[in-house]
Amino acid sequence: KKILSDRINRIEVSATMAITAEALKMKAQGIDLADFGAGEPHFATPQHIKDAAITAIEKNFTRYTAVAGVPEVRKAIVDRHAADFGSNYTVEECVFTTGGKLALFNAIQVLVDHGDEVILPVPYWVSFKDIIQYAGGKVVYVQSSENENFRITAKMIEAAITNKTKAIILNTPSNPSGAVVSPEDLEAILRLAHSRGIYVLLDECYVYLTFTGKVVSGGSFTDCKEHIVVLGSLSKTYAMTGWRAGFALGPKTIISAMSKLQSQSTSNTASMVQQASIAALTASQDCVATMRADYITLRDRILEGFKTIPGLTCTVPEGAFYVYPNIKAFLGRGEVKTASDLAAKLLSEAHVVVVPGEAFGTDEHIRLSYAVSADVIDKGVQRIREYLSKL
Ligand code: PLP
Numbered sequence: 170k171k172i173l174s175d176r177i178n179r180i181e182v183s184a185t186m187a188i189t190a191e192a193l194k195m196k197a198q199g200i201d202l203a204d205f206g207a208g209e210p211h212f213a214t215p216q217h218i219k220d221a222a223i224t225a226i227e228k229n230f231t232r233y234t235a236v237a238g239v240p241e242v243r244k245a246i247v248d249r250h251a252a253d254f255g256s257n258y259t260v261e262e263c264v265f266t267t268g269g270k271l272a273l274f275n276a277i278q279v280l281v282d283h284g285d286e287v288i289l290p291v292p293y294w295v296s297f298k299d300i301i302q303y304a305g306g307k308v309v310y311v312q313s314s315e316n317e318n319f320r321i322t323a324k325m326i327e328a329a330i331t332n333k334t335k336a337i338i339l340n341t342p343s344n345p346s347g348a349v350v351s352p353e354d355l356e357a358i359l360r361l362a363h364s365r366g367i368y369v370l371l372d373e374c375y376v377y378l379t380f381t382g383k384v385v386s387g388g389s390f391t392d393c394k395e396h397i398v399v400l401g402s403l404s405k406t407y408a409m410t411g412w413r414a415g416f417a418l419g420p421k422t423i424i425s426a427m428s429k430l431q432s433q434s435t436s437n438t439a440s441m442v443q444q445a446s447i448a449a450l451t452a453s454q455d456c457v458a459t460m461r462a463d464y465i466t467l468r469d470r471i472l473e474g475f476k477t478i479p480g481l482t483c484t485v486p487e488g489a490f491y492v493y494p495n496i497k498a499f500l501g502r503g504e505v506k507t508a509s510d511l512a513a514k515l516l517s518e519a520h521v522v523v524v525p526g527e528a529f530g531t532d533e534h535i536r537l538s539y540a541v542s543a544d545v546i547d548k549g550v551q552r553i554r555e556y557l558s559k560l
Contacts, residue, residue: 238265347486
């Protein structure tokens, strides 16, 4: 008899996690890496958030809570969202999850049946594809254009809709490209989906790291609410990746089903993490603005650095903390046939960690996270330049 289920064999280990593991091994050997691999802020979690967790522990707030999170944390989420984006979710329309990834996983599990089509713009964050496939769904890819800054438009989405389309994934700002869906296209996609009875899963885990003027959430379009699920995370906004704090906002039927699934798997997110999240969401948001400003400076620094590398081209990201340069000019040189070859060589020979574009559905790019210090950017760019000049 076979050991593993078909279900588990439909998915792969997250490519970013595989690269991170290899980089960790090299670091343990004492190798100095310029690490642009992991998608996480280099900032420490702000002190007031840490203090709230410590207080919670000291006050013995260490027991099971309601599966969907205590009402206070769900209220903090819906209030923050309403204040920032004009949404009108109730506490019952919110579930607190063990990271944004679980919010996405559970949303897909409760919505997608075998054979349902889910539209996924390319390039995509690694986990979307596997999570859809785990649920038995069929991924329908929509190509964006690098010439248009990888921006997804309503027209592109409309062309991919069939009578089997159950959901559309939109991740804006995007990991890996940093592209932001324009407010006009976002509205058009939401209205189109609403009129066709299709669910839009909006991964907004980088929404506070948008660098272009007015920030819009899908949740702002309250008249389309019935078909919108907003997936959020505190990981990037508040430099809280290790805490595992995320949430979903959406129609009660979907949120209740997600809570039911959670009741048979993770149960509640760690109780002290809920208290830390309340502090994060209700205190002054100055830390978010400070970090956002730093990311813009770091983005500009790495883009300036790339300009000194002949052959490398790069779109200007409008959010998140990734750059997605085109490395086509270097493919076919020496042993480097693919983006994966290049990423492997950059790691072994230049001691630079990047993630190959294949993980995100494109063949001619690499992704670098610039949530690192300015020194790492300078060192890394120099190493990449030297390595590529010898290829
Ligand atoms: N969505 C996107 C697009 C991401 O890039 C990530 C993390 O890298 C997540 C969701 C999940 O974040 P978390 O599970 O830490 O909240």
